[in-house]
Amino acid sequence: MFFLVPADKHYHSYGVYYRFVPYIVPYMKPIPIQSRKFEILTQLFETSRFGIGEHLVEGGGKLYPTPHKEGIYLHVATGAAPVDAHLNDNDEQKILLKDGELNLFYLTEKTNSAKLSKGFYCFFHARSSVRTFTGLVRKMQTPENAEKVLSLMAAAGRAIEAGSGLINSSSVELDPYGASLIQEIRDIRIIPRKTLKSYINKKIEQLMLHFLDRCINTRDTSYSITGDDIHMIDSIKDYIWHHLHNQPSAAQLGIKYNIPTEKLNNIFAQFYGVPLDTYIEHCRVEKAVCLLTDAKQSTSLIATVTGFRNYQALTAYFIAHFGCAPSDFR
Known part of the structure; x- marks a missing residue:
């Protein structure tokens, strides 16, 4: 850090x-x-x-x-x-x-x-x-x-x-x-002042809920992560970030990487701290926020690139997630 x-x-x-x-x-x-x-x-x-x-x-x-x-x-x-x-x-x-x-x-x-x-x-x-x-x-x-x-x-x-x-x-x-949530809270250089508190509110809530989840929910730690698993996780993370428009899911990635979905989720949760589908959703939101702060980017294109059906779907998600519209991040 x-x-x-x-x-x-x-x-x-x-x-x-x-x-x-x-x-x-x-x-x-x-x-x-x-x-x-x-x-x-x-x-x-x-x-x-x-x-x-x-x-x-x-x-x-x-x-x-x-x-x-x-x-x-x-x-x-x-x-x-x-x-x-x-x-x-x-x-x-x-x-x-x-x-x-x-x-x-x-x-x-x-x-x-x-x-x-x-x-x-x-x-x-x-x-x-x-x-x-x-x-x-x-x-x-x-x-x-x-x-x-x-x-x-x-x-x-x-x-x-x-x-x-x-x-x-x-x-x-x-x-x-x-660690990524804390880094996102600390390293805010592109979030407009008018949406800063809404963004940080959500990040802190996610951090606290993640901590509580670690405290009160039992995780399957029976699988021992190998060096090959870590390389696979890095490859999956890179693939997800560049293919959000295809709406990737744990089930689809399990097929692509020839690994059972449950095992893939267990490996990812043990290494990264959350199930794979939760990580994918996190990536969608963070990429949308990054793109929204660039005024040259089309809002409809941002929705498509991040895997939302249309801009209305992106707006509904942001209002539920952050309590403000995507346009507030512009």
């Missing part, structure tokens, strides 16, 4: 530590902080339903982060070493935050603490209200996972009653699909 660039000056002209400059998200509010042990850049953004934030940290020692607002926080850390975190600066609420792991917390505007080995770290979070979180969990509930859903809600209730706490029973590894 990270890369470094050379810099001639220790600080950027507007007060941001030079190493953080490549990670500045243009639409977020930057808050640079300097201290004796740390260089910190906090970036924040609010939508109608969610909040997102990113904290870039370089240094080492004990740090006292304070949540911006009360709520349910989906958190992922990437960095040089695991982070020894304490909610409310309390040793009884100690959590080891490892590189590339997702965790769900209930946090209030109280001071927490974290012990960092010297290095470079990024902490990304998506925040929702308790009410919004409850609605997302209920959306995931089925007769098969009802027990796990109730267990997750009970854990959330205990964290809320305690004033803070970890909700998931075990950390969830950040898979390629989750």
Whole structure:
């Protein structure tokens, strides 16, 4: 996720530590902080339903982060070493935050603490209200996972009653699909300002639903992915992106690549994090968004290229998906 660039000056002209400059998200509010042990850049953004934030940290020692607002926080850390975190600066609420792991917390505007080995770290979070979180969990509930859903809600209730706490029973590894959603949230260079919040709302909802799916639904992990499988997945992804106009499906791709559909879905879900048909839908929407931001592209052609029957079908999908029309992305 990270890369470094050379810099001639220790600080950027507007007060941001030079190493953080490549990670500045243009639409977020930057808050640079300097201290004796740390260089910190906090970036924040609010939508109608969610909040997102990113904290870039370089240094080492004990740090006292304070949540911006009360709520349910989906958190992922990437960095040089695991982070020894304490909610409310309390040793009884100690959590080891490892590189590339997702965790769900209930946090209030109280001071927490974290012990960092010297290095470079990024902490990304998506925040929702308790009410919004409850609605997302209920959306995931089925007769098969009802027990796990109730267990997750009970854990959330205990964290809320305690004033803070970890909700998931075990950390969830950040898979390629989750990473791509975070990257799409961070790297928004072509989305018009008028549709920015609608777009980010949907991406955060997808990220949270994907995390909840990983927590409460059992996946078939019996198949061991090989190097040939990875090459096949890369080939399928490239084929999908360039043939969306043919409306590819998992069943069709199974025939093309001579592999049973169920096995193909299992391989793809294990590697990428979602079934193949879900990935195809994700590609259709993202390609449509990219093309819509180019005013030279015909709207009817965009619908055809991305596999929609016509522009009316694309419009209906965008209104249901983002809460706005495709024309709003122009």
